[in-house]
Amino acid sequence: MIDLLKNEICKLRRQGFLLFLLLLATFPVILGGARTIMGGNEFELSKLFFFANNQISMFFPVTIFILVGSLFYIEYKNGTYINYITYGYSKTKLFLSKIILANLIGILLSILTAIIFSFSIVVANKIGVNIIHDVSWTSLMIGYFIETIIIIVVTNSIGAIVINLSRSMVITSILGVIYGFVSALFIGMDFGYFVSGSFAYRLSMYFIDATSYYDNPEKSTIIGIICVIASNIIFLIVGMNIFSRKKTIER
């Protein structure tokens, strides 16, 4: 598997889509950071994160959708799919190597976004903006990473299904945007914990404001976690089956 991962990384040389994804992932915090630095004299840390996180909850799933789509699309776009599946590796391993890489890049994007957010606060402090630390930076980051990791693993599994069924980046990108909107749509709903992206957002916000969480925290958390794990397993199995099933003639 390590060798397959290394090979996947080799394919990313000079790939412009990685820069695009970096901009897309960090756009919300760059925007939030600029607003902080230029927009006023005093800000509460929780409000800054709230502003950025609203954007992240929508943009990050789109970014991950395009990321996993692009990793599979490399084979379809270049016409290398036939070569790729005739090296003698099981298709399950090939599929998992791309999913693992998508997860790793997703986590890297998440870390970079957190660094930019933290850096903008430091810069704002330096230039005289008063940042009120009404929540601890640590709990804020814990919430943020739980949210993004849930988004990464679930979205990668869904995105893999879409790209391997459609073999089209246009369709994958459009569905990625719709997926981002749908996740955002369920955020405010009481039963939103059934939708992984919405649950992830509410969970992250719990760390900065417990009152913004669901009415029945214990039940919601348990159901939310079960839904995240179950949906990820189901989407992963479906995606693996779609990729691995033998076609009458591979093209």
Place this chain on the structure above:
Amino acid sequence: MLEIKNVSLKHKDKELLKDISLSLQAGKIYGLLGPNGAGKTTLFKSILNITKYTGSITCDGKEIDLKNVGSLIEYPAFYENLTIEENLKLHAQYLKIEKVDICKSLNQVDLWKYKDKKISQLSLGMKQRLGIARAFLNNGKYLLLDEPTNGLDPIGIKDFRLLLKNELSTKHNIIIISSHNLNEIVAIVDVLIFIKDGKIIEFTDNKYNDEKELEQLYEKLMGDDKEKYDD
């Protein structure tokens, strides 16, 4: 020995391969001839185990180890963002070839001086030559070449012929070539296999001296389908 036994393939009510049985011996070059849509590429894909065929394809009684197969199927496809050398290195990494001589392989197809060029900067002929280099990089037991001279200029075709005859063909490997170029086939192959509508209609030693003799046989065997061949 490569044994193809009763191989058939049906797709959307169309029989693409009909009960194909062949025994191919090591040390020989086989030429697969037939009009467009006759089943040449489908047969290659079946050998590569990427079709849902019925029947069996085995090597000395065992399933074919794909790491022993070099192939150029349909068109030469590469990672466009990578260079020539990077593509071959990646191919070698996938096949876990320990001692890979990329310099020698690229020199054989006259591409070493372009090793740092990205694939997107190459002509079709150069891609085709690179496809040939990639196919034989692993010195596989089986070399499947589907229209290998497509896009090559006359000098490139001549070089390919010499390379195949003098360096790639050994007493241990089996080479199968499909081509529309009878001149090339008559000069290269040891055995001719004619395929029409998914069925093998003739399997004969290549005892022909020139293209015209082979063309006469081809016309006789293919009949009305000759037009398709000329396309």
